[in-house]
Amino acid sequence: MATRIENKKLSKSSSAWMKEHIDDHYVQKAHKDGYRARAAYKLLEINEKTSLIKKGMTVVDLGSAPGSWSQVAGQLVGEQGILIASDILAMDTLPDVTFIQGDFREAEVFDSIMAEVGDRQVDVVLSDMAPNTAGNSAIDQPRMMYLCELAVDFALATLPEGGALIMKVFQGEGTQELRKQMQQDFSKIRSIKPGASRPRSKEMFWIAIK
Ligand SMILES: C[S@@+](CC[C@H](N)C(=O)[O-])C[C@H]1O[C@@H](n2cnc3c(N)ncnc32)[C@H](O)[C@@H]1O
Numbered sequence: 394m395a396t397r398i399e400n401k402k403l404s405k406s407s408s409a410w411m412k413e414h415i416d417d418h419y420v421q422k423a424h425k426d427g428y429r430a431r432a433a434y435k436l437l438e439i440n441e442k443t444s445l446i447k448k449g450m451t452v453v454d455l456g457s458a459p460g461s462w463s464q465v466a467g468q469l470v471g472e473q474g475i476l477i478a479s480d481i482l483a484m485d486t487l488p489d490v491t492f493i494q495g496d497f498r499e500a501e502v503f504d505s506i507m508a509e510v511g512d513r514q515v516d517v518v519l520s521d522m523a524p525n526t527a528g529n530s531a532i533d534q535p536r537m538m539y540l541c542e543l544a545v546d547f548a549l550a551t552l553p554e555g556g557a558l559i560m561k562v563f564q565g566e567g568t569q570e571l572r573k574q575m576q577q578d579f580s581k582i583r584s585i586k587p588g589a590s591r592p593r594s595k596e597m598f599w600i601a602i603k
Pocket residue numbers: 429430432433455456457458459460461462463479480481482495496497498521522523524525540
């Protein structure tokens with residue numbers, strides 16, 4: 394119950410956040426539907442609108458922990474599909490998901506994921522990566538942009554023509570430049586703000602087709 398979880402040690406703003414989180418429709422729905430995070434509904438809505446993830450596909454999920462996008466992608470690709478997930482944090486195992494733990498900013502981690510992909514053709518790259526935010530956009534935004542640039546590099550290295558990158562961005566400094574740059578390598582880019590994405594959040598998802 395929301396009111397019982399209120400902890401006297403929490404500040405007013407963090408207990409307000411906790412109440413909002415527990416009351417959140419998508420948090421309750423995720424709990425009921427067995428998803429590890431409310432983020433599952435963002436990918437479900439994106440895929441409803443784009444139909445990019447299909448049975449039998451190979452998908453790489455960057456920034457996968459705690460694993461709700463991997464759960465959704467796993468259901469969409471089915472038993473014949475291949476799912477490789479990676480995060481700087483540990484992630485509880487999921488059936489048929491190969492997980493690589495490490496910091497994506499490190500070349501060895503990038504290379505380990507590439508090695509796991511091997512000769513396979515990757516159909517879709519997902520990136521829901523986001524740094525731990527400091528609440529200061531002068532620090533958070535460049536960190537986020539760097540993760541996005543690395544996700545784009547990975548997508549360009551692994552996707553064939555027609556392959557897709559579904560990537561979270563924080564709208565702000567640097568996004569316009571990145572989009573312009575991506576327009577040179579991707580044939581189509583669209584933006585989706587799913588219903589499960591909090592309206593006040595700067596988060597947006599770019600769907601880029603190579
Ligand atoms: C919004 S969460 C992802 C939620 C996930 N898509 C899900 O549905 O469960 C963002 C993730 O990005 C990861 N992340 C942040 N910086 C990273 C980095 N440098 N390398 C790898 N993962 C990173 C975080 O650890 C976090 O798990």
